Amino acid sequence: MKNWLICIDDTDDIGTKGTGEIAEEIAHLLANMSGGHASFVTRHQLFVHPDIPYTSHNSAMCFALRSPLTQAEIHQHAVAYLVAESAPAADPGIAILDVDSRYDAASLMDFGRRAKVEVITKAAAYALAEQLNIQLTEHGGTGQGVIGALAGLGLRLMGSDGRVKGQIKLGQFEDVSLELSVADILEQTGLDAVMSMDKYRLALDELVQLKGKVKAVYLDHQFVLLVHQEAEQWRNAGKQALQAY
Known part of the structure; x- marks a missing residue:
């Protein structure tokens, strides 16, 4: 190979x-x-x-x-x-x-x-x-x-x-939120990590609220779901936050 x-x-x-x-x-x-x-x-x-x-x-x-x-x-x-x-x-x-x-x-x-x-x-x-x-x-x-x-x-x-091309499929609809652990997200998507915008790597048992178009990026040679914290809850980053990529 x-x-x-x-x-x-x-x-x-x-x-x-x-x-x-x-x-x-x-x-x-x-x-x-x-x-x-x-x-x-x-x-x-x-x-x-x-x-x-x-x-x-x-x-x-x-x-x-x-x-x-x-x-x-x-x-x-x-x-x-x-x-x-x-x-x-x-x-x-x-x-x-x-x-x-x-x-x-x-x-x-x-x-x-x-x-x-x-x-x-x-x-x-x-x-x-x-x-x-x-x-x-x-x-x-x-x-x-x-x-x-x-x-x-x-x-x-x-x-x-x-x-990453396209949306990450996790069974959610754009107007309905879904809460999953980092471990579940990685297992279901094949992504390498879930990280905050300042590159904090979330632990496997941390929870993320997913809603709308869930998109991943290539960061530090890994396929990563970017998240941000809102009202003390992790949420997937939106379109504007992903513009840098």
């Missing part, structure tokens, strides 16, 4: 399947066909600027994969699905990193940080990918998605960037 990071960007258009959904489906496909394991998909926010084409939020989607598949096999199957599911007007790109290989992680993370605050060219993305031996390919349109795909790898490697 080897460890991989795979990131895609710019696959959708208004009214079509989102990039996060496509990434999740590719993750499940690769894990199921190889007896491997795929992580949650994380969404990484990139620079929003008039010179950068994007559908709605300009974000890349990344997941980790532990699998016996070769890089060529991963690329073949992931690209086939990417091409089949991307919107006709999209500019999709995909980046694949062999996490167990020797590469300059600092340069890759720096690229990710830059992509959050400045306009970066395709040429710069390809040059860095070649330097770091990262497989980076485009599959339609302008291929601008390669920039976000490479940046997403770097941001995921940083360990404290990105929201």
